[in-house]
Amino acid sequence: xxxxxxxxxxxxxxxxxxxxxxxxxxxxxxxxxxxxxxxxxxxxxxxxxxxxxxxxxxxxxxxxxxxxxxxxxxxxxxxxxxxxxxxxxxxxxxxxxxxxxxxxxxxxxxxxxxxxxxxxxxxxxxxxxxxxxxxxxxxxxxxxxxxxxxxxxxxxxxxxxxxxxxxxxxxxxxxxxxxxxxxxxxxxxxxxxxxxxxxxxxxxxxxxxx
Numbered sequence: 001x002x003x004x005x006x007x008x009x010x011x012x013x014x015x016x017x018x019x020x021x022x023x024x025x026x027x028x029x030x031x032x033x034x035x036x037x038x039x040x041x042x043x044x045x046x047x048x049x050x051x052x053x054x055x056x057x058x059x060x061x062x063x064x065x066x067x068x069x070x071x072x073x074x075x076x077x078x079x080x081x082x083x084x085x086x087x088x089x090x091x092x093x094x095x096x097x098x099x100x101x102x103x104x105x106x107x108x109x110x111x112x113x114x115x116x117x118x119x120x121x122x123x124x125x126x127x128x129x130x131x132x133x134x135x136x137x138x139x140x141x142x143x144x145x146x147x148x149x150x151x152x153x154x155x156x157x158x159x160x161x162x163x164x165x166x167x168x169x170x171x172x173x174x175x176x177x178x179x180x181x182x183x184x185x186x187x188x189x190x191x192x193x194x195x196x197x198x199x200x201x202x203x204x205x206x207x208x209x210x
Contacts, residue, residue, distance in 0.1 A: 006061055008036040010054040025049050079138030082127025086142060089120030090149040097153060097169040110169050113153055121150070147194050155193070159186045 001009070011021050011032075018032040025032075025046060034040040042050065051058045097113020100106070124142055128135060153169045160166050163174045163182050171186045173179045 001064060002038070003041060003062060004036050004038045006064060007032075007042075007050065010050075010056065010061075011036075014054070024053055077127070077131040078133040079128050079131035079135045080133075080141075082124045082131065083138040083142045085127070086120040086124030087145055087149070089123060090117045090146050093117040093120060094149050094152060094169075101169050105166075105168075107167070110153065110157070110167065113169055117150060117153075120146075144198050147197050151194060151197075152190070155186070155190055 011018070014021075016024075018036070019029045022029045022032045026049070027046065031040075031042075035042055047058050047061055051061055054061075093113040093116030096116060097109050100109035100112060124138075128138060128142075131138070156169055156171050157167045159171050159182075160168050163179070164172045166172060171183055173183045
């Protein structure tokens with residue numbers, strides 16, 4: 001398919017006559033007829049007008065190079081959108097869990113938070129698998145940011161189970177003399193564990209490259 005064929009195909013896809021297209025572009029019907037019969041090529045300004053009118057690129061009209069939207073019939077998906085949505089759900093899950101527990105101290109607070117976080121991870125995972133743009137960047141950012149959110153409730157539950165026998169979604173300061181010390185240790189372990197998960201792949205990559 002050459003330039004003439006593409007112009008004709010785009011015109012017919014719109015259900016337009018040569019005269020109607022000519023009126024839209026600001027040329028004569030004879031000019032459009034010459035374009036489609038390979039007697040002449042549109043000037044560059046007319047090619048730009050055609051690309052805007054048909055919502056295609058100038059490269060497509062001249063060379064037949066299709067954009068991803070044209071090739072697949074749908075716009076490309078950006079993985080960063082799903083990174084943002086998934087992270088937002090995980091953050092909301094953590095906040096809801098802590099807020100509900102603070103007010104009512106009921107197990108459903110933890111369940112609700114974990115469900116929202118599971119939805120956030122599923123949203124990112126499914127969206128990421130369907131995306132075609134920024135996949136590596138989105139994956140790297142998702143785990144770098146969300147390791148802090150996703151690990152907080154499980155680590156808090158383990159800590160509270162050991163020191164206060166209450167499975168709260170955030171660390172509680174125990175009533176004994178070691179309560180403040182164990183509370184500080186929790187935060188040190190939490191920060192160290194998250195940093196280790198973030199930095200370990202970087203160190204392994206550098207080691208493999210060396």
